[in-house]
Amino acid sequence: MAFLMALVLVILLASDKGSTSLFVDFYKESCSVVEEIVKHNVDVALLKDPRMAASLLHLHFHDCFVKGCDSSILLDTHRHVVSEKQAGPNLNTVRGFDVIEKIKVIIEEACQQTVSCIDILALASHYAVELVVIQLENQGA
Numbered sequence: 171m172a173f174l175m176a177l178v179l180v181i182l183l184a185s186d187k188g189s190t191s192l193f194v195d196f197y198k199e200s201c202s203v204v205e206e207i208v209k210h211n212v213d214v215a216l217l218k219d220p221r222m223a224a225s226l227l228h229l230h231f232h233d234c235f236v237k238g239c240d241s242s243i244l245l246d247t248h249r250h251v252v253s254e255k256q257a258g259p260n261l262n263t264v265r266g267f268d269v270i271e272k273i274k275v276i277i278e279e280a281c282q283q284t285v286s287c288i289d290i291l292a293l294a295s296h297y298a299v300e301l302v303v304i305q306l307e308n309q310g311a
Contacts, residue, residue: 201281208273208293215269216301223298225266230295232264241287270294
């Protein structure tokens with residue numbers, strides 16, 4: 171548990187590269203349903219596969235590990251440029267793309283061209299960890 175919390179802290183620190191414009195409820199006015207959509211879909215994904223929580227956190231970590239958190243890991247290979255998604259270290263080891271893609275589609279229907287992919291990925295990993303912590307607390311762990 172301590173390792174998981176430390177990993178989350180590292181990711182959060184890596185994602186804030188001196189930005190002073192980050193704040194809670196950023197999408198409150200422009201897309202008030204974003205957090206509800208992400209949390210619901212992460213919850214559904216975890217019910218189907220409890221290991222998806224670790225997978226979403228791992229996906230976010232791998233995105234942030236290469237030149238910062240920019241959601242570039244979600245990009246597909248284009249022509250002769252191999253994407254991070256298909257790069258050797260990530261190929262067949264990083265998963266959860268389908269969960270993020272589903273969330274992106276639903277959010278895009280609700281709030282066109284408003285929510286960034288990195289915010290979706292960050293929120294998904296946040297809620298995945300939060301839901302696991304709640305589950306562990308309910309089990310008395």
